[in-house]
Amino acid sequence: MEAMEAILKRKSVRSYKQEAPTDEQLKALADAGLSGPGGGAVHLSVVQKADLIKRINDITKAAMLASEGFAKERASLPGYEPLYGAPVLMLFSAPDQNGLANCACAAENVLIAATGLGLGSCFLMSIKSAFSGSEGPELLKQCGVPEGYTVCCGVIAGIGDGDKFSSANRKVRTVNYVK
Ligand SMILES: Cc1cc2nc3c(=O)[nH]c(=O)nc-3n(C[C@H](O)[C@H](O)[C@H](O)COP(=O)(O)O)c2cc1C
Known part of the structure; x- marks a missing residue:
């Protein structure tokens, strides 16, 4: 698939088969992620352990249910799981203030590459709560996130x-051209 086609086709996928992507596909996704523009360090953890993904899912769901507004509404939907049964969770972590920008650039590359490979994918911020709560330090260690990275x-x-x-499309995107 051409780059432009993959960019235009990408959309968030929120239901997954149990079958996992191949190691080659995961390597391609990691290569794509680490090829993004960067203004500092980024670490990518490719988590494939079902029990660990389930734990992150469950802690995230509890945090969403304990919050207010959109996150609580979503988590209250019957059968809702914030990791949507996906077999792979890729975590983007960084040590400094540019971390979110660097990680988001890497993540977007992964989303586009996944589309190009015929895989479903979804960008997630909800999982951050699992790593900032009381179980965070242990989860960070189990996922292989480097010391001092968020x-x-x-x-x-x-x-x-x-x-x-x-979800209802939450994008509010506009453009103007100045010639
Ligand atoms: C900053 C940010 C945070 C997001 N967090 C989540 C999330 O935690 N869970 C989720 O299901 N989708 C999440 N999304 C995906 C958006 O809901 C999705 O991109 C949006 O609804 C547009 O739909 P599309 O990706 O299919 O174009 C997030 C997207 C962004 C940019």
């Missing part, structure tokens, strides 16, 4: 399975 965002990836939990 998880800035995540991407789930896998083989898409329908259109469950698609």
Whole structure:
């Protein structure tokens, strides 16, 4: 798939088959992520352990339910799981103040590459709460996040399975041209 086609086709996928992407596909996603523009260090942890992903899911869900507004509404939907049953969670972490920008650039590359490879994916910020709570230090260690790094965002990836939990499109995007 051409780059432009993948960019225009990308959309958030929120339901996954159990079947995991291949190691080659995951390597391609990691290469794409680490090829993004960067103004500082970024570490990528590719988490494939089902029990660890489930734990991050459950802590995230509890934090969403304890919050207010949109996150609470989403987590209260019947059958809602914030990691949507995805077999892979990619965590982007960084040590400094530019971390979120650096990690988001890397993550967007992964989303586009996943689309190009025919995989589903979704950008996640909700998981940050799992790493900032009381279980955070232990989870960071288990995911291999380097000492002193903060998880800035995540991407789930896998083989898409329908259109469950698609949210209303939250994008507000405008453009003007000055000639
Ligand atoms: C900063 C940011 C945080 C997001 N966090 C989440 C999240 O925690 N969970 C989720 O399901 N989607 C999350 N998304 C995905 C958006 O909901 C999604 O991109 C938006 O609804 C537009 O839909 P699209 O990606 O299909 O174009 C996030 C996107 C951004 C940019």
